[in-house]
Amino acid sequence: MILYRILNLQISVGFFLFLLCSPITASSLYPFSQPKQEAQFKYLLKELRCLVCQNQDLADSNADLARDLRDEVYGLVKDGQSDHEIIDYLTKRYGDFILFKPPVKSVTALLWFGPALFLILGLLVFWRSIRQGHHDPNGGGS
Numbered sequence: 001m002i003l004y005r006i007l008n009l010q011i012s013v014g015f016f017l018f019l020l021c022s023p024i025t026a027s028s029l030y031p032f033s034q035p036k037q038e039a040q041f042k043y044l045l046k047e048l049r050c051l052v053c054q055n056q057d058l059a060d061s062n063a064d065l066a067r068d069l070r071d072e073v074y075g076l077v078k079d080g081q082s083d084h085e086i087i088d089y090l091t092k093r094y095g096d097f098i099l100f101k102p103p104v105k106s107v108t109a110l111l112w113f114g115p116a117l118f119l120i121l122g123l124l125v126f127w128r129s130i131r132q133g134h135h136d137p138n139g140g141g142s
Helices: 002-021 035-047 064-078 083-094 109-133
Strands: none
Touching (some): 035 064
């Protein structure tokens, strides 16, 4: 009886692990007749941000809104729209936040150029502190 329970448990755990190791791929959920459309769909899902998860793209997010957006992108790709048309449509609807790489605008200038400016500022402060460290603070020799 105990051996039967252990065997049953092992089979159940093995089946559960099998199910975990065979995830449903996006290509099986969103079938395309042309490989070019499937590649476009996968590219767009990696370029677009989940509006709920914020740090995940649409391909990796499990949020309901991400699922809805994937369905919307799927329909637009199936309709034959280009990447540019789809991205324009979604940014008009949801704003630049939906893009992982927002365009360079006056609003996003700090986002794009801020890291370089802070690096230059840090190097200037470092250089100045090193330069002042070489001078004798007492102003004289022995």
